[in-house]
Amino acid sequence: MVAGVGIDIIKIEKMKQAIDKWGDSFLDRVFNPEEIENIYKGKMYYQRLAARFAAKEAVIKALSKEYPLALKDIIILNKPNGAPYCKFKKDIGDEIFLSITHVEDYAVASAVAQKT
Numbered sequence: 099m100v101a102g103v104g105i106d107i108i109k110i111e112k113m114k115q116a117i118d119k120w121g122d123s124f125l126d127r128v129f130n131p132e133e134i135e136n137i138y139k140g141k142m143y144y145q146r147l148a149a150r151f152a153a154k155e156a157v158i159k160a161l162s163k164e165y166p167l168a169l170k171d172i173i174i175l176n177k178p179n180g181a182p183y184c185k186f187k188k189d190i191g192d193e194i195f196l197s198i199t200h201v202e203d204y205a206v207a208s209a210v211a212q213k214t
Contacts, residue, residue, distance in 0.1 A: 101192055101211040104159025106152040108205050113148040128154075130173045148205035149198045150174040156209035157184055157194055164211075165190050174198075184209075 116124050125134060128151060137146045154172045161167060173185045174196070182196045195210045 099213045101213050102160040102163060103208070103210050104156035104162075105208045106155035106159065106206070108148045108152045108155075110144050110148045110200070110203055110205060113151060113205075114144045117144070117147070128169050130170055132173055132175065136175060142200075145200040145202075145205060149200045149207060152205045153182060153184065153196055153198050153207035153209065156196070156207040157211075160194065160209040160211040161190070161192065164192070182207075 125147075129147070133150060137143060137150075151169075153174045154169045157172050158167050158169075167186075171187050173187070174182060175185065176182055182198045184194050184196060191214060192211045193214050195212065196207060197209075198207045199205070
């Protein structure tokens with residue numbers, strides 16, 4: 099049974115500005131070390147961070163009626179085939195289905211929460 103749906107969009111430039119302004123303290127407040135380790139600092143660095151940020155926001159929206167979550171409670175990773183998935187610091191009992199995309203200026207993510 100679907101428990102909730104969430105979607106989020108972020109402008110890539112906003113993510114870049116936040117990182118330029120606050121640096122590692124911003125990254126440490128929003129992302130878990132496991133997430134940062136899996137994003138290399140290449141051409142798509144800000145797009146990938148923005149996409150994960152949007153995914154966290156989408157998950158929070160999908161679960162907002164059930165669980166109070168902080169951004170760092172949610173860990174966005176990729177399967178070997180590149181598909182995104184999320185795990186949580188604590189078991190919440192729901193399965194999350196994610197879709198993430200990014201282009202030059204924007205990153206978008208959608209999340210569907212399903213009762214397990």
